[in-house]
Amino acid sequence: MNSSDRPGEPSFIQEGAARFHVGNAFFRPQTRVVRDLGVLMAALHRQQTGRLRVLDAMAGCGVRSLRYWQESGADWLWVNDGNPDIHPTLNANLRSMLQAGRGQVTQEEANRVFFTCHLKKDYYDLVDVDGFGAATPHLSTCLWATAIGGLIYLTSTDGRTATGHLPTQSLRSYAAYARSHPAAHEQGLRLLLGSLQQQAAARNLGIRPLFSLFTGETYRVMVRLLPKPMLTDQTYGFLGYCHGCGEYQTLSWRRLGRVSCPACDRPPTLTGPLWLGSLHDPATLTTLIDLADQWQWSDRAHLLRLMAAEATMPPYFYLLGDIGKQGQMDIPKRSHLIQALQTQGYRATPTHIHAEAIKTDASLAICVAIARSITRPLPSSD
Numbered sequence: 105m106n107s108s109d110r111p112g113e114p115s116f117i118q119e120g121a122a123r124f125h126v127g128n129a130f131f132r133p134q135t136r137v138v139r140d141l142g143v144l145m146a147a148l149h150r151q152q153t154g155r156l157r158v159l160d161a162m163a164g165c166g167v168r169s170l171r172y173w174q175e176s177g178a179d180w181l182w183v184n185d186g187n188p189d190i191h192p193t194l195n196a197n198l199r200s201m202l203q204a205g206r207g208q209v210t211q212e213e214a215n216r217v218f219f220t221c222h223l224k225k226d227y228y229d230l231v232d233v234d235g236f237g238a239a240t241p242h243l244s245t246c247l248w249a250t251a252i253g254g255l256i257y258l259t260s261t262d263g264r265t266a267t268g269h270l271p272t273q274s275l276r277s278y279a280a281y282a283r284s285h286p287a288a289h290e291q292g293l294r295l296l297l298g299s300l301q302q303q304a305a306a307r308n309l310g311i312r313p314l315f316s317l318f319t320g321e322t323y324r325v326m327v328r329l330l331p332k333p334m335l336t337d338q339t340y341g342f343l344g345y346c347h348g349c350g351e352y353q354t355l356s357w358r359r360l361g362r363v364s365c366p367a368c369d370r371p372p373t374l375t376g377p378l379w380l381g382s383l384h385d386p387a388t389l390t391t392l393i394d395l396a397d398q399w400q401w402s403d404r405a406h407l408l409r410l411m412a413a414e415a416t417m418p419p420y421f422y423l424l425g426d427i428g429k430q431g432q433m434d435i436p437k438r439s440h441l442i443q444a445l446q447t448q449g450y451r452a453t454p455t456h457i458h459a460e461a462i463k464t465d466a467s468l469a470i471c472v473a474i475a476r477s478i479t480r481p482l483p484s485s486d
């Protein structure tokens with residue numbers, strides 16, 4: 105953060121190419137990674153299609169819009185925020201964009217903006233919806249404003265609901281019952297994707313998740329709107345977790361009547377329906393990694409490579425701490441366990457969602473057995 109603190113003058117913040125005031129708007133420097141990936145994806149879309157019209161529906165201080173304009177090469181931006189108190193800051197930050205005739209700033213409730221786009225058949229290449237709390241008030245309506253083939257970048261910060269602590273609230277938000285378990289933050293991304301996929305399918309449309317990001321408090325999904333439904337009974341179903349032995353399973357609708365844990369035969373707790381397909385699109389990630397390398401964004405390229413590795417893995421992960429506890433041993437080292445699993449013929453990777461976890465197609469029992477062969481047992485208590 106750079107400041108130009110002279111007495112009586114507000115200080116500037118610099119992020120990427122954008123120089124701006126925060127004023128009384130909400131801004132978290134820690135979520136820069138979310139904005140960086142959005143800017144990168146927008147720039148890729150501009151390169152691939154030759155155009156980029158952006159709708160920033162909840163712009164806040166305007167940092168994302170500024171960066172889409174300056175770094176992604178947006179041709180036109182509709183920058184909106186419903187909160188009248190921040191408009192002096194927003195207008196001041198976007199002055200040069202407005203003077204260049206490259207966009208407009210409005211003060212409307214976001215859903216009115218989406219319906220205006222629909223009425224005027226004015227569809228956007230990127231619709232950025234950065235709301236606070238659950239995404240659901242804007243989850244179906246943002247589809248009205250998005251071009252077919254265009255991008256939607258959707259936020260949820262409602263972690264308590266998504267991780268299974270408020271199952272009734274999750275029914276209301278996502279029409280899905282969410283339960284708590286070790287991989288519940290991934291579930292947060294999948295509930296969001298599932299709900300968006302279902303809303304799109306109800307309009308005979310579909311979405312392809314390009315990347316899905318969890319940062320510790322924020323769930324952000326970047327999807328492409330497609331002209332045909334992508335929801336099937338294979339990609340939209342249930343996640344089972346056994347509180348007895350810790351094993352996961354995915355369940356299709358037809359198997360709901362005969363659910364038991366494959367390892368210990370107990371009935372698992374079920375979350376769903378949610379998105380069981382891929383969290384990320386490997387082909388898009390490959391081109392994003394190339395662009396991040398070109399821009400010398402090595403941290404972002406590293407994150408994107410992590411996403412690419414986990415893209416086709418099962419829709420859950422195991423915590424290293426749980427593996428250690430079950431095997432009554434020290435917590436295994438992540439890289440050693442991944443290598444040992446791969447040596448035994450299993451697929452295994454880290455996950456961007458949790459630093460102390462792995463994704464693999466091996467069962468938890470196999471992870472414990474393999475970890476035991478490479479990790480010191482805990483000293484006996486007698």
Ligand SMILES: [Zn+2]
Nearest residue numbers: 346349365368
């Ligand atoms: Zn079990």
